[in-house]
Amino acid sequence: MLLSYHPMKIADAEKIVTWKYENEYTMYSFSESNEDIQELMNGEYFSVLNEMERLVGFICCGQSARVPGGTSIGLYQEEGYLDIGLGLDPDLTGQKKGSVFLKQSLVFLQNQFNSSHFRLVVATFNERAIKVYERTGFKRDKEFYSKVNGEDMLFISMKMEMPCYSFEEISEQNLTEVREIYNYYVSNTTISFHTEELTLEEIKASVMNRNPRFKSFVIKEEKEIQGYVLITQYKSKQAYDFSGEVTIYLKPDIVGKGIGGTALRFIEDVAREQGFYTLIATVCMENTRSKTLFEKHGYEQCAMFKGVGYKFDRRLDIGSFQKVL
Numbered sequence: 001m002l003l004s005y006h007p008m009k010i011a012d013a014e015k016i017v018t019w020k021y022e023n024e025y026t027m028y029s030f031s032e033s034n035e036d037i038q039e040l041m042n043g044e045y046f047s048v049l050n051e052m053e054r055l056v057g058f059i060c061c062g063q064s065a066r067v068p069g070g071t072s073i074g075l076y077q078e079e080g081y082l083d084i085g086l087g088l089d090p091d092l093t094g095q096k097k098g099s100v101f102l103k104q105s106l107v108f109l110q111n112q113f114n115s116s117h118f119r120l121v122v123a124t125f126n127e128r129a130i131k132v133y134e135r136t137g138f139k140r141d142k143e144f145y146s147k148v149n150g151e152d153m154l155f156i157s158m159k160m161e162m163p164c165y166s167f168e169e170i171s172e173q174n175l176t177e178v179r180e181i182y183n184y185y186v187s188n189t190t191i192s193f194h195t196e197e198l199t200l201e202e203i204k205a206s207v208m209n210r211n212p213r214f215k216s217f218v219i220k221e222e223k224e225i226q227g228y229v230l231i232t233q234y235k236s237k238q239a240y241d242f243s244g245e246v247t248i249y250l251k252p253d254i255v256g257k258g259i260g261g262t263a264l265r266f267i268e269d270v271a272r273e274q275g276f277y278t279l280i281a282t283v284c285m286e287n288t289r290s291k292t293l294f295e296k297h298g299y300e301q302c303a304m305f306k307g308v309g310y311k312f313d314r315r316l317d318i319g320s321f322q323k324v325l
Contacts, residue, residue, distance in 0.1 A: 003056070003101065005046045005108045012047040012055050013040035021090045024125060027148050028087065039064070048105070051298065057088040059105050061113070067121045067155055069146025075157055081119035084109060098132040106136070106162060107262055116164040124154045133158050165259060167217040167266055170207050170228060174218050177225045179203040181249050188252075190284050190316055193309050209233075213274045214244065219263050226254050229263040231271055234280055242277040248290075260293050271325055278324045284309065285317040294321040 017030035017037055030036040039045075044064040048057040065085035066076055076083065088101055110116055122129050124143065134140075138158040145152040170178060183197040198206070207216045207230055216230035227250035234243040248263050271279055281299060283290045295301075299321035309316035 003104045003108075004049050005059070005105070005112075006049065007043075008040050008045040008047050008058065010037070010041060012058070013037045013045075015055060016040060016058055016087070019087075019090050021093075025090075025093075027123070027153075046108075048101070055089070056092060057086065057101060059087075059109070060085045061109065065120065067146050069144045069155060070121055070142075070157060073142065073144045075121075075142060075144065081117045081159065082109065082113055082115040083119050083121075085120060094128075098129065099135060102132060102136050103258070106160075107258070107265070110162055110164070111262070111265070116162040118160045118162070119157060121155050121157050123148075124156050130156070130158070133160075136160070137162070163221050165226070165262055166220045167229070167263075168220060170216040170218055170230075172204070172208075174225065174228075175200055175204055175207075178207060178218065178228050181225075181227060181251055182206075184252055185249060189287075190309070190311050191287050191290070193284070193311065193316075193318075195311055206232075213276075215267070215270050215274065217267070217270075219250070219259060226251050226259060227263065229267045231267060231274070231276070231279070242275065244271055244274075244276045244279050246271075246279045246281050248293075255289065260290075261297060264293065264297050268323075268325060276325060278322055281321045283319050283321060285319050291319065291321070294323075297323070299323040 014037060017032045017040070019029065021028045040058070042064060044062045045058055045060045047055055048059060050056050061082055061084050065083040070076060086102065086105060088098060106118065109118070120133065120138070122133065138160040141157040141159050143154060143156045146155055179198060179200055182192065182203060185192040186194045186197050207228065209216065209232065211233070214231050214233055217228060218225045219227040219229060227248065229246070229248045231244040231246055234240050234245045246264070246267055248260055250259055268279065281294050283294065285291065300323070301319050302322045303320035304317060306317050307315040308318055
C-alpha cells in the first residue's frame with residue numbers, strides 16, 4: 001500500500017465524519033456534525049489516499065492531536081515533540097495495515113514539518129494500536145485520565161525519535177566517501193555492472209553533472225554520509241530531455257532501514273521542480289530489494305533485458321522500472 005498525503009478537502013472531511021467504529025472503538029467515531037467537519041478543516045488535518053486515489057485515512061498534528069487530560073498534567077509543556085494523531089478507515093482496521101499506515105505517515109510528517117520527535121496519545125484499552133506503535137519504535141511515557149462521553153478514561157502518551165536525514169548536493173569534498181560506497185557494490189554485488197572499481201575522476205564524472213537539471217545529493221544522518229541519490233540523463237537525444245534516470249546507493253550496513261524510500265521521495269520532488277515528466281530506474285533482477293523499493297513507490301516494470309550483463313561468472317537480467325511524475 002503506497003500512500004499519498006494532501007491537505008484535508010471538504011469532500012474528504014464529509015466522508016470521514018460518516019465513518020463508524022464498532023464495539024469499544026466507538027469513541028473514535030465522529031458525530032457527522034458541522035462542528036466535526038470544521039474541526040477536520042482547521043488546517044491541521046491531512047487526507048491519506050492509496051494508489052487508487054481512495055481515501056483510506058487521515059492524520060493530524062499540533063493542537064488537534066492533543067487530549068485535554070494531557071494538558072492538565074503538563075504533558076504538552078515538554079517542547080520539541082510534534083503531537084500527532086491518526087485515523088484509519090474502519091473498513092480497513094484489523095487487516096494488518098496499521099503498521100504501513102503509521103510508518104509512511106511518520107516519513108511524511110518528518111519531511112513536512114522537519115521534525116524527528118513525535119508524540120501521540122492512545123487509550124490504554126487499545127492494545128492493538130499500542131502494539132503497532134511499539135513495533136514502530138514508540139515508547140510508553142505517562143498515563144493520565146481524560147473525559148470521554150462524560151466518563152474518565154485512562155490514556156497513555158508515547159514518544160518516538162526518528163533519525164533525521166538531510167540532503168546536500170554532492171561536492172568534491174564528498175567524492176571519496178561516495179566512491180567508497182559505490183565501489184563496495186562494484187566488488188561485492190551484481191547491483192553495479194562495473195567489474196572494476198572506479199577512480200575518483202571516474203566517480204566524479206558519474207555523479208557531478210554539468211547540466212544543472214541533473215541533480216546529485218549525499219544523504220546525511222546528522223553529519224555522517226549514509227549514501228547518495230541522483231538523477232542522470234536517460235539518453236542524450238533531445239526528445240528524451242523530460243526523462244531522467246534515478247539511482248540510489250546506501251552504505252551496506254544501513255540498507256533496509258527505510259532510508260531508500262525517503263531518498264526516493266526527495267529526489268522525485270527535485271525531479272518535478274526540474275520539469276521531468278518521468279523517472280526510470282534500471283535494476284539487476286537479482287536485486288530484489290531495489291525491485292521491491294521501486295515497485296512499492298509506484299514504479300512499474302516496463303522492460304526486461306535477458307542476459308545483457310555478465311559478472312561473477314553468470315549471465316544477468318536487468319529490468320527497467322518507470323514512474324510518471
